[in-house]
Amino acid sequence: MRSATFASCVALALILAIPWLVAQPNGQAPPKIRVEVPFDFMIGQVMFPAGHYIVKPLGNRAFRLQATRGRASLKFATGAISTASHPGTTRLVFLLENRHYQLRELWMNADTGVRIPGPQVEELRTARESRVEVPASCTGCN
Numbered sequence: 001m002r003s004a005t006f007a008s009c010v011a012l013a014l015i016l017a018i019p020w021l022v023a024q025p026n027g028q029a030p031p032k033i034r035v036e037v038p039f040d041f042m043i044g045q046v047m048f049p050a051g052h053y054i055v056k057p058l059g060n061r062a063f064r065l066q067a068t069r070g071r072a073s074l075k076f077a078t079g080a081i082s083t084a085s086h087p088g089t090t091r092l093v094f095l096l097e098n099r100h101y102q103l104r105e106l107w108m109n110a111d112t113g114v115r116i117p118g119p120q121v122e123e124l125r126t127a128r129e130s131r132v133e134v135p136a137s138c139t140g141c142n
Helices: 002-023 121-125
Strands: 032-037 041-043 046-048 051-059 062-067 073-077 091-097 100-107 113-115 131-139
Touching: 032 091
Parallel strands: 041 100
Antiparallel strands: 032 051, 032 131, 041 046, 051 062, 062 073, 091 100, 091 131, 100 113
8 A cells, every 4th residue: 555655656756847857958947037127117017116136038938027025026028139239248128218117128148139029119229328238147048
């Protein structure tokens, strides 16, 4: 009886562990961006206070922003971005729109970036004074 119960527990543990092991090739942790944003900001219509945040990719150009303290969290979709004119390191790019900072770009490294859609992005790209880059650190980014 005990060996049957033990075998069942081992089988259940393996079934639950296999998806996790498959999702972590070579023991590599999934990418995670850590950033301290020194001002209040918005993603779409959601306001976030200044503070420490973690951004994780969810797949299919979706990301989750999570406050390291408190419950602030949001899943958001992104679009492709050109890399030719944006050299640099891991960072978040905010644009000042209607007196609020909007998160508009997310750069995992110098070559990999995504755009958070918004109505005025193209118009504001030319106005340097409205663009604020906040440096970040990324674990698991290549």
